[in-house]
Amino acid sequence: MTESFWTDKYPAGVAAEIDPDRYPHILAVLRESCQRFADKPAFSNLGRTLSYGELYELSGAFAAWLQEHTDLAPGDRIAIQLPNLIQFPIAMFGALRAGLVVVNTNPLYTAREMEHQFNDSGAKALVCLANMAHLAEEVLPHTGVRRVIITEVGDLLSPLRRLLVNSVVRYVKKLVPAYHLPQAVKFTEVLERGRGRPxxxxxxxxxxxxxxxxxxxxxxxxxxxxxxxxxxxANMLQCQALMADNLDEGSEVLITPLPLYHIYAFTFHCMAMMLMGNHNVLITNPRDLPAMVGEMAKWKFNGFVGLNTLFVALCNSEAFRRLDFSGLKLTISGGMALQQASAERWKEITGCAICEGYGLTETSPVVAVNPRQHNQPGTIGIPVPSTLCKVIDEAGNDLGLGEPGELCVKGPQVMKGYWQRAEATAEVLDAEGWLKTGDIAVIQPDGYIRIVDRKKDMILISGFNVYPNELEEVLASLPGVQNCAAIGVPDERTGEAVKLFVVRKPGAELTAEQVLAHMRANLTKYKVPRQVEFRDSLPTSNVGKILRRELRDEELKKRTAA
Structure with a gap:
């Protein structure tokens, strides 16, 4: 679709373009917001609220320590492996202020996954929670990470509450396995030694x-x-442009259950809401639904950003249904397809319609979203300002309105490329700046976009991408496995779940329990398969490539017949 096609598709008052060069860098946005909203709350967690002024002071202390007490230079990578705690934005903005590149790292990663990411990124420093420091101890000798900063859950709370929370986590719940990292520095010590330093x-x-x-x-x-x-x-300005009529600046409270290390929450809460001076209530463990609902009950919240599985779980909670939703203005869904039944129940309970959006890590991530003024369920909405979309066929030819094809995106939020992977970058990003998304979509005459299916074999579990290649590589290392394949199968709770197909080596007596134990030891929990099926052979192409598509088709036929 040409640029002229999109210009009249935006609601009244929403400009079709943003200026991505309005600020020279993120630090200029941070400085402006922290001055403008200095006394406004920025982040709350576990009973502690951090104002924008405090965020600037503490992130400055973190940055000053990095410059004064390490040999890290601008451009060096620092891995931040934290759940939703106040420590996250302090460390993240502090690292940026010191000129470092942030590597967002899932705190649920296994040692194998950590080692890959640290080595691939060339990370030289790590900020992690004490709960997974034992894994860092195992991994770091095999990486280039030399500086380690460790924090505990309650480190930034009041002294008495800090002692209580950290003691419960460590001694009652026993969530901090023993570790030995003599080179590690405490997060609290970093802030103390950096405070007031140039x-x-x-x-x-x-x-x-x-x-x-x-x-x-x-x-x-x-x-x-x-x-x-x-x-x-660009992406924070694009989000702001479409939310200007929905959320005011410096006065809104947003519930933040999705992990900040994930690009969806990272950009929305750490970037767009920072630009607008709004207040993010961090939920450290959204899997503890009663605790999450209890925290929500303390606030008259105005916005909620989630995904389908979370909406379903909350709507099934009696305590959630009793909350006060009179302040709720905006609910946004992304990360996975929003089911119509979920959207209808959420609106019935909260009185607020869900606006579904769409994005990719490679697009920072927001590509399209439904404006609240003209919400069209079943679509991902319209492209955010300064964004062009088109669909193409297998040969790369542009397709017309209403024709399904691979969705391509062009805009200032499209990534620079993949780190040290020129060939992989060239596969998805052309010389004109068009990014192939790998998703099949239809563009309607009104500019709204419908996602039809995913082109690739990627499995989507509760908004997280799971890749069969990785699963199969892990499984192939288990003695007794000759061939294997991983596919996604429908799951009511998580959208999709992993099913493995395994061909044993002759004479091997491999069991499903052994397979699952091996996967659990090497993969983050959400990637672990739910089902294992043993077969004598797997469908292959004429060159021997295993055809996952045929396995998916077989599963679909079974479910249809049932």
Whole structure:
């Protein structure tokens, strides 16, 4: 679709274009917001609220310590492996202010996954929670990480509450396995030693990489999407443009259950809401639904950003249904397809319709979203300002309105490329800046987009991408496995779940329990398969490639027949 097609598709008052060069870098946005909203709350968690002024002071202390007590130089990578705690934005913005590149890392990663990401990114430093420091101890000798900063859950709470929370986590719940990292420095010590120290504020260029956000991309093994300062500034301005009539500046309360290390929550809560001076209530463990609902009950919240599985779980909670929703203005869904039944029940309970959106790690991530003023359920909405979309056929030819094809995106939020993977970048990003998403979509005459299916074999579990190649590589290392394949099968709770097909080596007596135990030991929990089926052979092409598509088709026929 041409640029002229999109210009009249935006609601009244929403400009079709944003200026991605309005700020030279993220730090300029941070400085402006922290001055403008200095006394406003920025983040709350576990009973502690951090104002924008405090965020600037503490992130400055973190940055000053990095500059004064380490040999890290601008452009070096620092892995941040934290759940939703106040420590996350302090460390993240502090690292950026010191000129470092942030590598967002899932705190649920296994040692194998950590080692891959640290080595691939070339990370030289790590900020992690004490709960997974034992894994860091195992992994770090095999990586280039030399600086380690460790924090505990309650470190930034009041002294008495800090002692209570950290003691419960460590001694009652026993969530901190023993570790030995003599080189590690405590997060609290970093802030204390950096407080009031001189800081040489970084001055990155718009095209400099700010964040390495790991993803499987549209194909293959996990890769680092290079998101520049300009990419992230563009996306926060694009989000602001479409939310201007929905959320006011400096006064809204947003519930933040999705992990900040995931690009969806990272950009929305750490970037767009920072630009607008709004208040993010961090939910450290959204899997503890009663605790999450209890925290929500303390606030008259105005916005909620989630995904289908979370909406379903909350709507099934009697305590959630009793909450006060009179302040709720905006609910946004992304990360996975929103089911119509979920959307209808949410609106019935809360009185607020869900606006579904769509994005990719490679697009910082927001591509399209339903404006609240003209919400069209069943679609992902219209492209955010300054974004072009088109669909193409297998030969790369542009298709017309209403024709399904691969969705392609062009805009200032599209990544610079994959970190140190020129060939992988060239597979998805052309010379004109068009990114192939790997998703099949239809563009309607009114500009709204419907996602039809995923082109690739990627499995989507509760909004997280799971890649068969990785699963199969892990499984292939188990003695007794001759051939294997992983596919996604429908799951009411998580959208999809992993099913494995295994061909045993002759004479091997491999069991499903052994397979699952091996996968659990090497994969994050959400990637672990739910089902294992043993077969004598797997369908293959004429060159021997295992055809996952045929396995999916067989599963679909079984379910249809049932």
């Amino acid at each position: 800081l040489r504020e970084a001055q990155p260029q718009p095209g400099d990489v700010a964040v390495l956000q790991y993803t499987g991309g549209t194909t293959g093994v996990a890769k680092g999407a290079m998101l520049t300062h300009r990419n992230l500034i």
